[in-house]
Amino acid sequence: MEIRRFAAPLGAEVLGVDVRSISDRDWREIHEAFLEHHVLAFPEQTLEPDDQIAFASRWGELIPFPYAALEGYPNIIELKNRGKKKDVNQHWHSDMTYNPVPPKLTMLYAHEAPTLGGDTAFSNQHLAYKHLSDGLKSVLGDAQAFHTAEGLAKLYGENVTEAPRATHPVFRRHDETGELGLYVCRAFTRRFIDWTREESKPMLEHLFEVAIRPEFQARHQWRKGDLVMWDNRSVLHYAVHDHGDDPRVIHRCQVRGVKPI
16 A cells, blocks of 8 residues: 655545455554545545445444435435536535534545546645734634525525524634644635624635635546545535536545534
8 A cells, every 4th residue: 555645735645455445454544644634535446335335434424415315325425417507516615514513524436537627626724724824813713603504505495594504613623633724614604703794704705715725725636436535624625617518426425523623
């Protein structure tokens, strides 16, 4: 097994391993690499849904999907290219921050991938936090932010008042490494607790821009057989839809996390 970085800010490829048959020792090495690099890619895998579930379950309890789950597999959603206008993931976000306990990691397996395009971009939020001034860190050190899925509810024609909502710290401490990171995103974060929307807007706009600075980013170009996992406690991601109608079929599962602190 070889673990090789693929970008300076974050990310590594894990080569020479079949995730269907890894030893406990290999898993411990992979886990350490995951905490260090935040995004891991395993190329040239050959996985059935049961294989993906088995590997993902080594990281914790999987989260069932109440809607659109793969038939017979409540923990997997099949993502297909439905065209750019219907793609709801074209924004920078950490998955499901509108829930009180968001998933700690997301794992995607590519059954089909476009010849060109369809990348997933990532941005390292520990580097974003380190970039902030000491003064700003002091002002927002204990701040909490309000996250909501109202935008998604509108998109799907659902009742906005029933959309999930949550409050999380602006700076999140990773529950395994203790490292601090910026924990807001344009997709779901609306305001700071005890601040008005008008007061929050300029500060949030600044944080949103810092969060996705180019020097904090890396991209993964998908190939059939790629298994990619990322740490929602450490990165934002963005699904780049630049591949037109080329087929792209990916199975997604997620591992339950802990309440952000």
